[in-house]
Amino acid sequence: MSKMYNVAILGATGAVGQQMIDTLDRLEFPISELKLLSSSRSAGKKIMFKGQELTVEEAKPESFEGVDLALFSAGGSISKELAPEAVERGATVVDNTSAFRMDKDIPLVVPEVNADALKEHNGIIANPNCSTIQMVAAMEPVRKAFGLKRVIVSTYQAVSGAGNAAVDEMYEQSQQIMNDEPINPQILPVGGDKKHYQIAFNAVPQIDKFQDNGYTFEEMKMINETKKIMSDDSIQVAATCVRLPVETGHSESVYVEVEKDGLDVAGFKKLMEEAPGVTLQDDPSNQIYPLATDAKGKDDVFVGRIRQDLDHPKGFHFWVVADNLLKGAALNSVQIAQSLVEQNLLKK
Amino acid sequence: MSKMYNVAILGATGAVGQQMIDTLDRLEFPISELKLLSSSRSAGKKIMFKGQELTVEEAKPESFEGVDLALFSAGGSISKELAPEAVERGATVVDNTSAFRMDKDIPLVVPEVNADALKEHNGIIANPNCSTIQMVAAMEPVRKAFGLKRVIVSTYQAVSGAGNAAVDEMYEQSQQIMNDEPINPQILPVGGDKKHYQIAFNAVPQIDKFQDNGYTFEEMKMINETKKIMSDDSIQVAATCVRLPVETGHSESVYVEVEKDGLDVAGFKKLMEEAPGVTLQDDPSNQIYPLATDAKGKDDVFVGRIRQDLDHPKGFHFWVVADNLLKGAALNSVQIAQSLVEQNLLKK
Structure with missing residues (x-):
């Protein structure tokens, strides 16, 4: 050195x-x-x-x-x-x-x-943004080889993305609910916003504040950052961002439509196997797919549940998980x- | 009577x-x-x-x-x-x-x-199937007025859909994790499948067993049942079904593409307001959107977060929540x- x-x-x-x-x-x-x-x-x-x-x-x-x-x-x-x-x-x-x-x-x-x-x-x-990084890391090999026309993502995001205090709130609230005690949400979904909601045993479709167009800033980050990182404003990106009672590890359900013919599930898997920083975990017959709890503490982006769309041969669905504090x-x-x-x- | x-x-x-x-x-x-x-x-x-x-x-x-x-x-x-x-x-x-x-x-x-x-x-x-019912109840007024070309859904499903024992497992596991005790998953994600995974503080992309095509039966239920209920095999449906540590209340992130021109967010909201069995909860400026914890114990299907796709004028995203044991x-x-x-x- x-x-x-x-x-x-x-x-x-x-x-x-x-x-x-x-x-x-x-x-x-x-x-x-x-x-x-x-x-x-x-x-x-x-x-x-x-x-x-x-x-x-x-x-x-x-x-x-x-x-x-x-x-x-x-x-x-x-x-x-x-x-x-x-x-x-x-x-x-x-x-x-x-x-x-x-x-x-x-x-x-x-x-x-x-x-x-x-x-x-x-x-x-x-x-x-954390949720963007893991998605583009997984999509890049596909984009490079087959072009990327369209992306629709729904996220399953962990509370540690909102900081240590949000993690404490989730666990404290979980305990209160199990003890049948009243809860008093103070941080999530967004520390700086007006209202706070229960995160324990819930799924909250708001991360960051709302823009005038009805999208949250988190959703717009995924949309705009993806285009910038991939240097292509023509990629169509839509995002719905949701906070879950998971400590660490963002999961994402992603639909991509490629430009060129010739990609199939086997080819998609091969691209993931060869991709830097990506680990393929995809064996449905043995119930192998990425999980937030497995990704926590790991450096890689984990990809699985790769399926071809049943109506669109150039459309693929996959599930991508990463430690939002590490790769994210x-x-x-x-x-x-x-x-x-x-x-x-x-x-x- | x-x-x-x-x-x-x-x-x-x-x-x-x-x-x-x-x-x-x-x-x-x-x-x-x-x-x-x-x-x-x-x-x-x-x-x-x-x-x-x-x-x-x-x-x-x-x-x-x-x-x-x-x-x-x-x-x-x-x-x-x-x-x-x-x-x-x-x-x-x-x-x-x-x-x-x-x-x-x-x-x-x-x-x-x-x-x-x-x-x-x-x-x-x-x-x-529970996850199908709430989605078609929300989509039907849109289909009737503007036609329905395409649906892409990612679900956020509650454990009570897997029965009372699954609910007990989720709470017991949550307590064990917070106590730093070992866990022993026995039921979720699928009682009758080979492997069982942690559901507490996790998001598991498997509901029901896998088919040979890589989709789970739950996903194929949403795909096939939607077409049958709406009497239209030409509707393109794709689904990714995910189990969450939520007791009751399925949430869904849905993308729909309509056939006809002329629908906008205001029109979509009006359709929801007039739809039987549907309650519109959609006011981003006041952080009003459907939540599983609010829907529990209620009869209606709750719809919010309605947004027009930024690239496809006939594409709309929304969030739909219902009590999976009641309407589901x-x-x-x-x-x-x-x-x-x-x-x-x-x-x-």
Whole structure:
């Protein structure tokens, strides 16, 4: 290993931030110094990294002096404020919020799909939305070989995507319901929205706030980000995003229609077997298919239940599951950082 | 009220049977005598009906002597064996299993959609699959006014559809997981299949066994039954069926493509408002949409999240929720019985 880098994690105490720390360690990212940053509220907390106790510091513009790579996951408004400051001080920022994702000058990257887009970066790279990443990772080999005309996805999303407090709410509520005690939803489906609903033993068709067109922001993220990552605005994408009482592991029921003839289920499976970062789990006769509980803690995107549409020979249905904190967030961010290093694209 | 009927319920101690007893009472079905039947295992149990204690009897061919109307919900093989016996003895059978649903000579009925089909019955009427009923009830007004070309549905199904023991398994497992105790799945996803998986805090893409084509029987039920109920084999239907840790209340993410021009979201909502047995719950700005926990114990089918597809002007997405034990099973069976009475179609 040649060069080592000074790395900062902003949002280090959050659900994703914790996974970023673990993932940097696990993937042996060449770190000379790790700086953990957060809001003032979480500053002062102690976190272990490679046998060393690190103290979380409050993030300020000056925090990024001397930082080569900064992984951001502390909310969109904080990214908007501090990412330019970090870039100005020489850092390259991989941002896991929605702040810059649709910005024309900022690459939105899933390394298996569009690592080349990193070449165009101006200091900030956006990490896509969790539910988008796993879907495009699975679809890319199909798109490459047969073209992609249309996508219709319905999601089954885990509560850890809404943060640690949402996970606590789900378990606390589950216990209260089983004890026949009253519940008091405070966070889900959307922390910042007006009303809160029971998530335990329920399925809530709202993730993020509603737009004027009746779609939620989460649904629009899947629609817009897919087109941007695949560099093709003509792909027709529709999404319905639903929150479930699952701790970690987003599942998705996806319908794709390809452009070219010649794809069948066997061919689709072969593409999945050969795809980087994808594991095929598809053997109905032995009840083998991806499950959120199996995907938790794993790096790959798991694909199964591949079926040809009964009326449309170019239409296929499949089920894709991934750990939303890993491939959906922390892992993809670290993989972007690795690709920046490999391509020699870090600002310094 | 003029005529009164001798009614039998087969499967009286099951999740659906219990709802049948309640629903007959609540809807004031004109009963002169109610006979509760079950397997030998459950015979002898006592159940209250209109202040009277009834003893559950073991179902035998002779049990149906003098019975006018028999509601069956005790499994397909029992229906196949006993429904012809009941018919031979003069009863009209409403069967809530999959035994006869695709039989050409047996009507498959959701009264709001095809009550007329009851006229063709020869003693047995099939009650459709729970996940099909709520979807066709919501789609029928759209089909009638604008035609229906294509349907793609992903389901979010409750465990009570798999019976009372599955509900117990879900709660017991949830508690074990929260206590950090080992779990031992025995029933879900499919009681009669080889492997059993964790349902608590998970999403399992298997309901009923797999067919050779990679679809589950549940998925093929939705596909085939929709065409039969709507009397149109040309409607293209695709389904992905998923079991969730929800006690009661199936949710569905549905995409429909209509034949004719001129439908918009406002028009779709108006159709839902005017549809029999349907309640519109659709106000994104106030976070109003159907939820399984709200639908439980209610008779109606709840529809919301209606959106026009962003690429296909004739394509619409919506979210439909209903109590799978009521409209999905017991209520629809009793409504079929009511329609038989109204149309004077009971065998006697």
